[in-house]
Amino acid sequence: MTQTKLAPGGRLPDLALPSAQGESTVPLRPGGRLNPVVVALHGGGCEPCRAYLHDLATVASDLREWDAHVIVVARDAAGFDRDLPFPVVVDAQRAFAARTGVAGAAVVVIADQWGEVAHVAEAGEGHDLPDAREIVEWVKYLAIQCPECQGEAL
Numbered sequence: 242m243t244q245t246k247l248a249p250g251g252r253l254p255d256l257a258l259p260s261a262q263g264e265s266t267v268p269l270r271p272g273g274r275l276n277p278v279v280v281a282l283h284g285g286g287c288e289p290c291r292a293y294l295h296d297l298a299t300v301a302s303d304l305r306e307w308d309a310h311v312i313v314v315a316r317d318a319a320g321f322d323r324d325l326p327f328p329v330v331v332d333a334q335r336a337f338a339a340r341t342g343v344a345g346a347a348v349v350v351i352a353d354q355w356g357e358v359a360h361v362a363e364a365g366e367g368h369d370l371p372d373a374r375e376i377v378e379w380v381k382y383l384a385i386q387c388p389e390c391q392g393e394a395l
Contacts, residue, residue: 246341246342246343247341247342247343247350247358247361248358248361249358249359249360249361250357250358251357251358252356252357252358253269253270253277253279253341253350253352253356253357253358254269254270254337254340254341255268255269255270255356256268256269256270256336256337256340257269258314258330258331258332258336258337259330259331260328260329260330260331261315261318261321261328261329261330261331262318262323266330267312267328267330269312269314269337270352270356271310273354274308274354275308275309275310275354276307276308276309276310276351276352276353276354276380276383276384277309277310277312277350277351277352277356278304278309278310278311278312278349278350278351278352278376278379278380279312279314279337279348279349279350279351279352280293280294280297280311280312280313280314280347280348280349280370281313281314281315281332281337281338281343281347281348281349281350282294282313282314282315282347283315283316283347286317286319286320287320289368290315290347290368291320291321291322293347293368293370294313294321294322294325295322296372296373297311297327297373297376298325298326298327299373300373300374300376300377301326301327303377304376304377304380307377307380307381307383307384308354308380308383308384309376309377309380310327311326311327312327312328312329312330313325313327313328313329313330314330314332314337315329315330315331315332316331316332316333316335317331317333318331343361343363347363347364347368347370348361348362348363348364348370349361349362349370349371349376351376351379351380351383353383353386354383359379359382359383360379
């Protein structure tokens, strides 16, 4: 099977990963009106990754208001704050990277409620991910889109 790298217009895989707490699995695509925001990071031992999650947590209510479903995908669960306002899943087998072709240091994938990818931001070596407010703007944009009107001129 040839792997195509996830990009805008592509489809977020229908994949569920084990919760960091171990009690269940969490789907990347939650269904309903929720827009998935997948934040794939290093394990909790990475200080820049933990700091990024802290910044993202400060806008959690805004993300929920605009129907975002934030899910953190990590290689391991050690070191993550258990009080995060969104689920952390463990991807020790790197299934997310294998299914998406996104194997960078860290990545944020924003998709609409049907799983169509709207934005992919790979961090690179400097952990350069989108600002938390930028993610809010993306999900706000997705929440106010009219699927019946897309592509029509006003």
